Amino acid sequence: MRSYKSGEAPVFVKIEDYKDILDVLELIKDRLGEAKRTLADINQMKNEEDEELGMWSSTLNEIEKKIESIDRTLFEPESTY
Numbered sequence: 001m002r003s004y005k006s007g008e009a010p011v012f013v014k015i016e017d018y019k020d021i022l023d024v025l026e027l028i029k030d031r032l033g034e035a036k037r038t039l040a041d042i043n044q045m046k047n048e049e050d051e052e053l054g055m056w057s058s059t060l061n062e063i064e065k066k067i068e069s070i071d072r073t074l075f076e077p078e079s080t081y
Helices: 015-075
Strands: none
16 A cells, blocks of 8 residues: 655546547657657768768869869979979
8 A cells, every 4th residue: 555645636638638648748759759860861861972072072172173183283493404
């Protein structure tokens, strides 16, 4: 038998209301699971996007170095021997 603190009383809930509450809780759990999966998908897409942007940045840096090399070759005066 459970003892209650002063001012507390047991709460009685109709069986139909209890079942409704269980259904709502189950729905909330399902939505929470969906939200977690969606967040994981978004995070994966973000990681893939970051990787792709990193590759683009690397490619642009390589192109920039090649252009600088061509620029130096074309515009530096030749050494005379």
